[in-house]
Each structure stands twice: as C-alpha cells, then as structure tokens.
Amino acid sequence: MNEDSGAGPQPGGWRLLPVRGPQDVVGGLVLMAVAAFAFWASRDLAGMRGFSFGPGTAPRLFAGLLLLLGAAIMVGGFLRHGDPLQRYGMRGPFFVTVALVLFAVAIRPLGLVLTGILTFLVAAMGSPETRWGEAIVVGVLLTLGCALLFPYVLGLPFQMLPQVLQ
Amino acid sequence: MTDLFANLALGFHTVFQFVPWTPAFPGGVTIPIPANILLCLVGALVGTLVGVLPGIGTIATVAMLLPITFGLPPVGALIMLAGIYYGAQYGGSTTSILVNIPGEATSVVTTLDGFQMAKQGRAGPALAIAAIGSFAAGCIATVLIALLGAPLTRFALAFGAAEYFSLMVLGLVFAVVLAKGSVLKAIAVIVLGLLLSMVGSDLETGVSRMAFDVPELADGIGFPVVAMGVFGFAEIIRNLDHGAGADRSLVQARITGLMPTRADLVASTPAILRGTLIGSILGILPGGGAVIASFAAYTFEKRIARDPSRFGRGAIEGVAAPESANNAAAQTSFIPLLTLGIPPNAVMALMVGAMTIHGIIPGPQVMQKQPELVWGMIASMWVGNLMLLVINLPLVGIWVRLLRVPYRLMFPSIVIFCAIGIYSINNAAMDVVLAGAFGLVGYWLVKHDFEPAPLLLGMVLGPPMEENLRRAMLISRGNAAVFVTRPLSATLLAAAALLLLLAVLPALRKKRDEVFVESEA
Structure with missing residues (x-):
C-alpha cells in the first residue's frame, strides 16, 4: 500500500499507528469489548465435558469469533482509508430514551391513558420542530385510539386509568 | 402434479374458511365470517398504510405490527403478517414513486425512473x-x-444435525454476500446476534447464561424487543438527526389517469417477466436477495435496452422490472423458511419469531404436521396480492395525503405505539426499556456503518445452530470432522467457503458493487 497517499501520517510527526478509518477502528474496538464482556459473563458456565458441549461452550465459541472479527475490522481501519466518525445527535436519542423509561415506570401505577399521553409529549421534545398545540391533540387522539385498539379489538388486557382511581 | 393441486386446494380452502365469531361487545350475535381472508385484507391494508409513512421501512413495519397478531390463532396470525409484509413493500414503492424516498432498500432503484415519471405527471x-x-x-x-x-421438504427431512448446521452456515454466508456493504462487518453483526441469542437458559441443561439474575432475561432477550429496538427506535433516532422536517419534494401535480396506456403495457410486459425471473431465482437462494434482485433487474433492463439513455428519465421498464423482481424475491424467500426452516432475510427472521411465539418451530416438519398452515399462507399470498391490486389503486389519493403527515407528529406516535406493543407481549415494563437500549445499539451500529439487518438473522439462527452443532458433535463423539466427512454437509460448507472467497476477491467485489451502483446515482 502506498504510504504517501492522501491523508496518511501527518507531515509534522510520524505516528506509530496511523488511523486511516476511525469509524472501523472504533467499531472493531467496541465489538472486541463486547466479546470480552461475553467471556467474562460466561466465565462460570461449564465448558466441554468429554466430547459433549457444556452450556458455556457455545457462548465462548461465538465470543471468540466476535473477538477475532472485531480485531480484523480494527486492523482494517489502520490499513485502509475509511470514513471519519459521524456526529451523534443528542436531543433525539435522549428524549426518545427518556420517553421509553417513563413509559416503563408509569404504565403500572398510572395506566395506559395517562402514560400514553405523557410518553408522547416527552418523545415529542426530541425534535426542535414540535408545535405543542398539535402535539397535544395528536397525542390525546392516538392514545385513545390505542386504548381502544389493544384491549378491545386485539383482546390484550391493559389497565386504563391510574390505580388510585380504581 | 395431483399433489400440487391438492395442496393448493387445501390452501385456498383454509383462506376462504368461515369461522363463527362473536363480537366482543355485549349483545353480539355469533355469525360466520371469512376470518382469514379478512385478516389478509386488514394485514395488506395496514401494511401499506404504515409502509407509506415516510421513514418506516418494511422490517420496521413488520416489527411494529408484530404484537397485534399475537392474540390471533396461528394460521390467521401468519396470514396477516404475510399480508403486512407485502403491503409494506407496496407502500415502500409508493413513496419511491411519489416522494423520491424509498420505503426500503428493495425499492431504491424504483425511485430512479418512478419519481421521474411522477414529475412528468405520470405517477398514476x-x-x-x-x-x-x-x-x-x-x-x-x-x-x-x-x-x-x-x-424440498422431502430433501430436508433427510438432513441430520451436521447437515442442518452446515446449511445454516451457508444461509448466513449467502445473506452476507448478497447484501450491500462490507462482508467482514456483516459477519461480525451476525456473530453479535448469535451471541445475543445465547442469553437466557441453556436449552439442554437449563442453566442460566449471561442473564445476571435479571428475571426478564431468564428466558432470553425477546426477539420482538430487539427487532423493534434496532429497527423501530433506532430509525426514529436516526431520522431525528436529519431534522424532523426532512425536505420532502412531494409531487404536487394532481394525479390524473391511473391507467397505463397500451404502449406502457406493451413496453413493460417483457420487463415484468424478466424481472420476475431474476427475482424468483435470487429470492430462493438462502440469502434471500430481494434487494439485489431489484438492482440486478434494473441493471439488466438498462443493459439490454435499445436506448439505455431513457433510463433515469422516466422509462416505465425501470419501474416494472425492479418492482416485479423485488416482489417475486420477497415471495420466493418464503421457500427456505417454509421447507428448511431457515429464514433467508430479516423479515423472514421476524416470521420465525412470530411462529415461535405461537409454538411453531419452523422446519420441514411443519409442512407435514400442519399442512393447512403452510398452504393457507401460500394461498393467502396470491389472494393478498390480488387485493392489493384491486384496493390500492383507488386508494392512492389517501396514501398521498398520508405522505404529507409531518415527521414531528409521526415519530412520537411510533414511539408510543411500539412501547404499547412491546409491553402487551409479556406485560413486562422492563422489555420496553430493553427495546430502548437496543434502539441506541442500532443507532450506534448505523453510525459505524454496520448493517443492522443481519443481527436479526443471527439472533433467530443462534439457538438452532447451537442445538445442531451440539447434537452433531455428540453423535460423532466429539469429532469435529463430521462436518466435512458427511458428503452433503461437506458440499454445503464448501459452497459457503467458496462463496465467501468469491465475495472478498477484488474482481468479484467490483462486480457486486457495480450492481448496487445505481443507488448512488
């Protein structure tokens, strides 16, 4: 491979490990970390007994494979030019996650109707373009729709109203 | 041949069956209704409806709607899911043509000529x-x-554990080779899926594995949880990055005249047949190449056309060929699922998830033990396609209006709908949080250019792969050579190795990328 091509080592100082594809280097590293975690998590599972698999054999087998693949991807990031790291959005992931956690916490004590509207509004905060008037109207209508669809049409049991009211 | 007709007859009988039904409200009288055909209709309509919504692909649609089928009897649930699947695909091509946004990867090439036609007022x-x-x-x-x-079912019944394992390896390799993007990364994602499927109790000893005494993990990570996280929530988060009001250049021209002219029909008939042929062949392969089928069909049409420069400027063959190809491939990809029990793509993996929830283990036994399930589903595909043709064209106006729903209202709706859906499966609040976590995982994967679809394949194939691997090793008394000494297994593994080798060879890599090049145009 031609060392002088494009954005190789900076002219100022020769770096020991020229990162050419940061996306792949980080991606491979994280996969290796996941594999290492799986090794750790399956450490107390029995392995091979004679020629029969134990419960820990397959997880360790796949974790080992993932470790190798992660390493290969990482090495590829050092050898080949690749994409730079992409920017992560903060607002969207944050509010969607908060909305889901809120749903999980509230669904039992508050029931479907209140939880649904609350979750909708919190999730809506994930976008700067949300207009509150229409969001509240759609949130209420949608929750009522779900409150009819899931328990009555699909026959899945749901608690509708807050526990204190019942 | 008589077998064929008997089977199809059984299928149509199942689809058109009347069952007594009592409405859930008080005072309801029991009446006979054609339940399965109604479910097929509802599935196709709902699938189109959700598939048309911008930013929701086919996999996300099927994953989102999975919970609403859980309360149904198995045959009805699968018929409805199949309906949702091709409805969603049809919805995806509608958005490709009308707003230049492909609903999913299989209709990417449709945008090239479809949107041009729409701009020329020929959307109809x-x-x-x-x-x-x-x-x-x-x-x-x-x-x-x-x-x-x-x-194929008879063939599969002769399979032993070693052959099954090798077949699944081949299927996964096909899935990797026929997909877009880096082969190495796709394999890594599959292995990650396999590893995730190991969480929960061990199938043989019942020992809890990597579950950390979390009760919700004791039975393993739920498949719908991962599917909705990685495809539902991750897609939302990713779309929010681009700003909720993505620039959608909706065709403003009124759609006048739906019917194609005689010249259109003459031009597109051979293209439809060629597309169907290419799609059917690529769909049967264990990799289920609906995506590559549409690209390949388009490339082929362009190559044999007398005037290739018309393509990209509203050539009707450029719509007809890829759309027939992706539908043919989508349908024939049911073949490996129904006969061998191996899902060739992520949507089929979702089907396996649905079957498992109904207590059906897909594989050759299903065709023998529950023929009405398999043939009913096959017959329902034909009926569903017919219904899509009849209902959807008059409904185009409604779909166009749906496309105007702003994303700022749609994404919180999807969040709440998915949350309720996940919660309804097990009444487990923890599942909702887990799905949220998988949403972040999916977001991370996409940001690092990992294709998330193979994750589902790995998750579904993990347990049967482990089971067959263990059984094969036990039968051979620990001799791993069993996979290469049994001729059938050796052939399958050799095919997998050859395929993998071809995929990483520079010359063939280039060819593979060439097929996908249209999407960057």
Missing part, C-alpha cells in the same frame, strides 16, 4: 405498473413455491 401509470408487476410476479412466485415446497 407508474403506480399502476408497480402494482400490476408485483401481482404478476406474485402469481408466478406462488406457483413456484407450491411446486418446490414438497420436494
């Missing part, structure tokens, strides 16, 4: 040809499934 004929092509492809593919189903 483009949509009609897409529907007609899909229907024609569906008819041919249904017959193909019926023809190949029985012999």
